[in-house]
Amino acid sequence: MDFQLTDDQRALRAGVRELLERRLSAPGSSRGSGRAGPPGSAPGAEDGLDRGLWRQLGEAGFFSLMLPEERGGVGLGLPEAVLAFEEAGRVLLPGPAVASFLAAGEVAGAAAGETVVTAVDGTLVPWLAEADVVLGDASGAVPLRSVDPLTPLHRVPGTPGAGRGVTEAGRGGPGGPGxxxxxxxxxxxxxxxxxxxxxxxxxxxxxxxxxxxxxxxxxxxxxxxxxxxxxxxxxxxxxxxxxxxxxxxxxxxxxxxxxxxxxxxxxxxxxxxxxxxxxxxxxxxxxxxxxxxxxxxxxxxxxxxxxxxx
Amino acid sequence: MDLTYTEEEEAFRAGLREWLAAALPKLPAKPSPQDWPGRRAYDTAWQRTLYDAGYGHVHWDASPTQRLIFLEETEKAGAPYVGANFVGLLHAGPTIASEGTPEQRARWLPPVLRGDEVWCQGFSEPDAGSDLASLRTRAWRDGDHYVVSGSKIWTSHAEVADWCELLVRTTPVSEAVPKHRGITWLAMPMDAPGITVRPLRTLAGSTEFAEVFLDEVRVPAVNRVGDENDGWRVTMVTLSYERGTAFVGEVVACRRVLGEIAREARGNGLWDDPALRRRLGRLAAEFSALWRLTQWNVSEAQRSGGVPGVGGSVFKLRYSHARQELYEAAAQVLGAGALDLGHEWSLDRLSSLSYTIAAGTSQIQRSIVAERILGLPKGR
CATH class of the missing domain: 1.20.140.10 (Butyryl-CoA Dehydrogenase, subunit A, domain 3)
Structure with a gap:
């Protein structure tokens, strides 16, 4: 048993941190809260998704981290993905990163960051207007005045937790959470x-x-x-x-x-x-x-x- | 991040399981909680059994991971706790092993391992609790002896111990000598004249601790471990030792009790209450995480060559609170039955109240975390 980060895992974490901090503190990045509009604006009324950042993450292998190498991915495991997403959480990376990550290899262009993928998650759909591909049934979606100025949200009809539009990105399959x-x-x-x-x-x-x-x-x-x-x-x-x-x-x-x-x-x-x-x-x-x-x-x-x- | 055990570790686990399955049925009946000589005999006999089977050294020589496996498996098998051997195996013993002379190690360590001698701890005083370094029990040199006067408190097993690891003040506090600098570590024979032991009754009704009064007790100077006035540093070696795997068995036990609480609730109809189910579900996550945190801390200790890391304070803060929450949930499930001390959980609920106090109160632990881990300025 050695329940500690390996040297490779530490290096990966440092690399992702460096990339995200450089990108998200740069002028004109999608982060600067000073440039964000007033709270509760309609989805898309903000600066919108930074597609340059998305492509850069794709190039760096962020979305294809768990995709096997023979399919053009980095071939790492869930622990490494968790370390990368921990870094995304630190810097409040905007965008449907989880859905796009899980769509890598399934949806064309997702791994490269060319295609922005979101998913219906319970009764919520983050980044609906910005996404190129929506997984799950988003019919009847209504925009919310999202409490988070950096996450536009839509709601779809249904009961919370009822599992409408169940996707791997969201609530997982019958075997439990994905x-x-x-x-x-x-x-x-x-x-x-x-x-x-x-x-x-x-x-x-x-x-x-x-x-x-x-x-x-x-x-x-x-x-x-x-x-x-x-x-x-x-x-x-x-x-x-x-x-x-x-x-x-x-x-x-x-x-x-x-x-x-x-x-x-x-x-x-x-x-x-x-x-x-x-x-x-x-x-x-x-x-x-x-x-x-x-x-x-x-x-x-x-x-x-x-x-x-x- | 690897949670699988090596072949060697699995072999250790399998051998231990097999041995426990054979050894435990031969145990004598457990003595009553108030029968101190009986408890001492039971606990030391178990240590002797471990020693004869080659497990007597496990707290000292085994790797942190083997120690984790040992504590996990002995708890799961329902083996006796370390009990009266606690101070000898986990406090005084490691201190002597690390700071003692070859003669001191030869004199005191083998009897601890064989279960021949029992140690108690004379650290805390009525006016020196969290602020341990302010202790006032005095010792002065008289020829080849120290003469000790003062009083100690919270001393477990004092009634039946052979030795006491004692902290005394050998140099009074002054402007030139801060309180940490005038302390000395002595091994005091408990049969020396001038020692009075008075049991303390806890709020759970038991007499787990005692006060120890010392009236000009003569302790041979050769019983000093480390230099005179260097006892604080010597003691810190001991205190850091207990942090790594101290609660392994208890976390295993808490997870078992949580399952029993759920079974009780399913039986008495309270399970239909979603608030109760969710409370128990959250506790399941809590203890699962505490188990993983233990493995994390043990792995860290393993990498650093056996030195427990700072994770111990983080663990203790969360665990002591979680244990109290567990027994509050048990009380909710028992309802009026929680007022019956005949139920094991009612007694455990009472004893859980000590967890946020003993071995450093939660408040002191938070100050330690803030200053030593987070690097905040010294508090006031």
Missing amino acids: PGVLLYAAEQLGSAARTCEAAVQYARDREQFGRPIGAFQAVQHLCAQMLVRAEVARAAVYAAAVTRDPLEVAGAKLLADDAAVRNARDCLQVHGGMGFTWEAQVHLHLKRAWVRAQLGQVAEEAEEALASAL
């Missing part, structure tokens, strides 16, 4: 770790009463709990990537959702008044975490699945 659920969990993990780091950095820099606020135990303990949430979720997500056990995937999504949402809340709290502003960007992690919590497998489904196996 890899898509775990990739959302990996994004949540990346977000949870990132907001923990951001809170710690701010607590070191921000001074009140003549000392960094991070010297106050009340703030220290918020930060410590953030680390605990992220690290417990990490163990669950990585293990589920190795075993692919449906119950472990369900548990990983549950704990990663929790870590991402609660860490973003605590990060916002540590930032004080600044945390409540648009420009501080903490809200973007919280809002995306709320969106991801509704995708793949929601808490109720995961908890019921875990309970029924007891």
Whole structure:
């Protein structure tokens, strides 16, 4: 047993981080929240999907990471995919990355990032207007004023959790949650770790009463709990990537959702008044975490699945 | 990221399982919780059995992964806990192994491994809990002895121990000597004159701990491990040792209890309550993740040559809370039955309250995580 990252996995993670950070902090990238419109604008009213970024990710092998080499892919496994999506979660990569990733090799152009693929996920469809291909039945889709300014959303009629338009990208097949659920969990993990780091950095820099606020135990303990949430979720997500056990995937999504949402809340709290502003960007992690919590497998489904196996 | 065990590790597991299946039926009846001499005899006999079978060293010499397998398999098989051997095997023993002289190792380690001698721990004091370094039990040199006076608290197995790993102050705190610098580590024979042991009753009704009063107890100076005034560093070697695999057996046990709680709820109709089902489902995710976190931490220790990493504090914070949640869920399922101390879960619910306090309160653990892992400025 050696449940730690291999050297290759560390190198992969570093490479993906470098690529995403370079691309998403560059001027004119799709990230800059300063350029994002007011909250709740209609889908597509934002800057739209950055297709240049999408192609660049395709060229770098992001979407074809798990595609066998004989089919033009990188030939790596779910643990490596999880590491890549963790990085995507850290930087709030906009776009239907999970659906496009799972469509690589199935939908022409998806692996290369030429074709943007989205999927119906429960009653939600992210990036419907921007996508070239929609998997599942999106008829009757109505745009929402998405809470996340970087994720346009449509709703399709149906009951939540009823599994309309079940795809591998979403709720998985009858055998339990598919890899898509775990990739959302990996994004949540990346977000949870990132907001923990951001809170710690701010607590070191921000001074009140003549000392960094991070010297106050009340703030220290918020930060410590953030680390605990992220690290417990990490163990669950990585293990589920190795075993692919449906119950472990369900548990990983549950704990990663929790870590991402609660860490973003605590990060916002540590930032004080600044945390409540648009420009501080903490809200973007919280809002995306709320969106991801509704995708793949929601808490109720995961908890019921875990309970029924007891 | 590899969760499969090597052939060697699987062989170790198979051999252990086979041996446990043969050894456990021969165990004598378990003594009553209040029968301290009986408990000592039971626990030390089990250690002797392990020793004779070649498993006596497992806490010391085995790889972290083998230790994980050992703790997992012994718990699953229902084998006795380390019990009265805890301090000798997991605190004092490793300290002596790492910091003691060859003579000290030869004197004290073999009897611990054979189950011949029992150790207790004299660290905490009534006024030195989380702030352990502020301890005030004094020792002064008198010829080739130290003379010790003061009091210790939370000392498990003090009534039946042969030795006490004792922290004493040999240099008073002053502007020149901070509190961490004047502490010395001594091995005190528990039959020395001047020692009084008074059992402490816990809120669970049991007498798991004792207060130990020391009135001019003479301890030979050759019983000092490490240099005089270097006891704090010597102790830290011990404290870090307990973090890696300390709760392996308990996580295995919690997962079993969770299954039993679900069975109880299915039987009494509470399973129809979706809120309860979801609560138990979440606990299943929690303990599954804690198991994986243990494997993560053990693998980290294995890579670093056996040194437990910082993951121990993260694990303890989450586990101590999860264990309390588990027994709260058990109480919900039992309903009025949770008021009956005749039910094992009711007692375990009470004892779970110590988990966020013992071995570093959750508050202290969070400060440790904040300052030592996250690098936040020293708190106040």
